[in-house]
Amino acid sequence: MLRRYVTFIVRYRIVVMLAAVAISVFFGSKIGNLRVVVDPNDNLPQEHPYVIASNEIERVFGGRNIVVIGVESTSGDVFQPKVLEKIQRITDGVLDIPGVIRSNVISLAARKAKDIVGTEEGMQVRQLMETVPQTPAEIAKLKKAVYANPIYINSIVSRDGKMATIIADFKSGKDFRGYTPIKNQIDAIINKERDDSVKMYLGGISINLAWLEIYSQRMAFLFFISLAIIMGILYLSFRSFQGMLIPVITALMSVIWGLGLMGMLNVPIDTFNATTPILIMAVAAGHSVQILKRYYEEYGKLHDSSAAVIDSLSKIGPVMLTAGSIAVASFLSLTAFPTLTIRVFGIFTATGILSAVILEMTFIPAFRSFIPAPKRYETEREKIKDWLDRVTNGIAEVIVNKRWGLLFGTLALLIAVLLGGIHILVVDNSLKGNFSEDSIVRTDDVPLNAGMGGTNTLYLLIEGPEADSIKNPAALRAMEAVQNHLQEKYQLVGKTQSLADFMKKINKAMHADDPKEDRLPDTRELNAQYLLLYSMSGDPGDFDTYVDYDYKSAVIWAYLKTDSTAVIEEIIADLRPFVAKQFPPGYKISIGGGMAQGAALNEVMVQGKLLNIGMIAASIYIISSLVLRSSLAGLLVLIPLSLAVLANFGQKHGACDEALRVALATAGKAVIYVALAVGLGYSILMFTGFGMHTRLGFLVAVAMAVSCLSAIALLPAVLCIVRPRFAFGNGAAVTAQARGAGLEARG
Amino acid sequence: MRSTSKPIFVAIMLIGAAIMVAPASADEPSARDIIEKNFYVTKIKHMLNDSTMTLTNDKGQQRVRKTRSVNLLQPNGIDGKIMIRFLQPGDVEGTGYLQVQHYDGEDDMWIYLPALKKVRRLVANNKRDSFVGSDISYGDILQPVVDTYKHTIVKSEALDGEDCWVIESVPASEQIKKDYGYGKKTAWIRKSNFMEKKVDYMDTAGRPLKTMVVPEIVEVDAATHKWWALKREVKNHQTGHSTLLIFENLDTKKPVGEDFFSTRYLEREK
Secondary structure (H helix, E strand, O other): OHHHHHHHHHHOHHHHHHHHHHHHHHHHHHHHHOOEOOOHHHHOOOOOHHHHHHHHHHHHHOOOOEEEEEEEEOOOOOOOHHHHHHHHHHHHHHHOOOOEOHHHOEOOOOOOOEEEEEOOOEEEEEEOOOOOOOOHHHHHHHHHHHHOOHHHEOOOEOOOOOEEEEEEEEOOOOOOOOHHHHHHHHHHHHHOOOOOOEEEEEEOHHHHHHHHHHHHHOHHHHHHHHHHHHHHHHHHHHOOHHHHHHHHHHHHHHHHHHHHHHHHOOOOEOOOHHHHHHHHHHHHHHHHHHHHHHHHHHHHHHOOHHHHHHHHHHHHHHHHHHHHHHHHHHHHHHHHOOOHHHHHHHHHHHHHHHHHHHHHHOHHHHHHHHOOOOOHHHHHHHHOOOHHHHHHHHHHHHHHOOOHHHHHHHHHHHHHHHHHHHHHHHOOOOOHHHEOOOOHHHHHHHHHHHHOOOOEEEEEEEEOOOOOHHHOHHHHHHHHHHHHHHHHHOOOEEEEEOHHHHHHHHHHHHOOOOHHHOOOOOOHHHHHHHHHHHHHHOOOOOOOOOEOOOOOEEEEEEEEOOOOHHHHHHHHHHHHHHHHHHOOOOOEEEEEOHHHHHHHHHHHHHOOHHHHOOOOHHHHHHHHHHHHHHHHHHHHHHHHHHHHHHHHHHHOOOOHHHHHHHHHHHHHHHHHHHHHHHHHHHHHHHHOOEHHHHHHHHHHHHHHHHHHHHHHHHHHHHHHHHOOHHHHOOOOHHHHHHHHOOOOOOO | OOOOOOHHHHHHHHHHHHHHOHHHOOOOOOHHHHHHHHHHHOOOOEEEEEEEEEEEOOOOOEEEEEEEEEEEEOOOOOOEEEEEEEEEOHHHOOOEEEEEOOOOOOOEEEEEEOOOOEEEEEOOOOOOOEOOOOOOEHHHHOOOOHHHEEEEEEEEEEEOOEEEEEEEEEEOOHHHHHHHOOOEEEEEEEOOOOOEEEEEEEOOOOOEEEEEEEEEEEEEEOOOOEEEEEEEEEEEOOOOOEEEEEEEEEEOOOOOOHHHHOHHHHOOOO
């Protein structure tokens, strides 16, 4: 059946090749549709209360896609016309960026920044800086107004006046095209303002994620380095140009098909999946190597290229199809995971491998029979013993001589080292921590964090029992108490903000700025009336980031100068009982924010909630980055090879020693080639400078080494000790199937 | 054109012109005339009314405010005095707001908060600022005098079965543009009574800002041709926020004295 099929392919090779090329061109044209988009939520444990609270806060109050632009004066403070004009131009520029939430843009020059001031007769609410002040008197007036509104200190102007910020928030709806366009537009605005008088810094989650996208896009370059490494390994493997070329063609076409399909389905590529083409390439090349090696063996006997193609493929085809299907099915099963990243990874890898299998069964045999047959010395050289043979021989000798202590001791030591290593790697999970210390993300973060309240967020969501609950004086007083507690107890908390700050300020203004009246109103009616009063002077959106529309929920924003999860866990642990005592019954307080989400991730990891894999997406994060993306991938890559080892083994019934030597010399060698291709191909990621990719590269490389050792040392050793019936018995299914597939070992 | 004694020719020319450029026919008022009439058509001598303002944000959450107000037109025929008493929601009941308009200067505003038992003066706002959190600005409440904007007739068209002039108004100066916050207004003015039917507002950068529709109007004084909008809906296209303003119990007969418009009256809480 298969033989007839391969014969057919070889006969119509031109048509088959043209069709494959046409399909590749088609998919290639769809790659243009691919987008690199990162959504931090894809990797967060969505069920965790911190994450739920953060999502709710961001939905109601905004703050999901924050950009912080820091403008630091190099001489004196920012209160000089030249610097203030820059702040105004940047603010105006940011307001014009498509997708910006205009009512959430805040800076000295923003309309939202209001000066609430008491007069003898009443209250005045005015924009802090409608036009840039020019005279010393005007500047002094502005400065006085800014410092009279404590809510702005350390949020839009630093306490010492040296730095000011422009903070913007962006919509993430259906028109969202990723973070890089936002960063590019911000860069265009601020680059025009750069000169000796100021230093400028960019921060905020949107900027960090834009960098993440940029790092992910760099993957295209790394892909080609990876390709070069694989080509090098292939050349070492076959020592021929053709031997290098054919697997590479399979690999590249598989990647094109996979990427094209992703583009067609409009699935965005995220940070994790930016590395997936490298995996597909390595796997496809690995499959191709298997078949090619077999072809060379057959050609050595038959001396006819087409006949060798038909013979090799019809013998090894079933194993390749089986292994390929297992891999495709396994990767597709990942679509059951609740985390988007993993689903995309599953679909992407499955399509890539499926493409590789299809190509191996169509284009490659056609192409192989089309190009000139290998020269005689190529087939001869393939048989020459090299350093790899010495390695496999060495392992074989260890097993044959039953030196179990050495073998298992070495393996146990390796596993211990790896476990230790993984333990160290898991600890860090902040987004910023993924960037190296000399990256712009980190170097810009340092002055922003030091100058302002802090660049790490912690939110408290207060949900009252009914509409207007936030107007309850007890609730506002509790909010004030929580803010005071945070700021007085923790030096690392640089700033807190809530509606309570505004209510105090309005109360003071309505009492002619009497300092004694810098306090919260005593009745619900007065709170309500102040809010109505404010609406007569301010803008409708002024309080949108502090209280929801029907005054049922409010938020306290806290800014921290540290992103240490240990510190945040300590603060949260202390805050919980404190908060519980402050609010009247019926109020629900939840904790969220970037810091809390980091803590959530940590909590899930540290407490070993891995048991609940299906439920806790954070564990999927670990599994994805540590296990699935590496070990499982490694395992799947090596399945066909392990099968081959197993099949070779069973050939010589009972003759363990001989079977072992042969199995390792043939299939075992292929295992090493593939493991080297995938492992070294991935290891290039270690040099990206982005933590997540560095870890991934390292892990895949290690996983390939472990899988490879398992396949060529552990598996044969265990087989020799246990001597299971399926491998050694006569009617063993695997042996029979392997023999049917023509996988019997050759001397 | 040289004087001619060929009336038929003239008639043909006139008909032709009427067909080609209907709005430009001899009887057609100028854009300025139309806006001027529109400006004065709501200048009612005095009026009492109840109103319900429903504010809806982009997430569909609502705030409903019921008020009772008293209006008195000043002798200059332009400025008004307005006293607004809040009836609902309960926690702002009795809150009073008094505004004395000055078209050529800053308005005087006072507020009385019953929970504070004090009248406080509000320092004048920008014309573009929102009125009590609605999508209507102070500049929309007291419409600017005609020549604040330059007006042109774009075309005539029927809107929901009513014949309207479509008039574009652009600020006469950069300062006006900045003060009111509009780069352009496009108004559909009813030909039958000069009341606006719809107004599109562009922001200072030329982006669509908001649209006001005035679906229901009533003639409150047939003798002087004064009209009032019973319903105004304003939708802000940039924030997704909208305002629905409904007037009821209009009374233009009951005399309104100056005593309504004092801070002392504000303190009466009713």
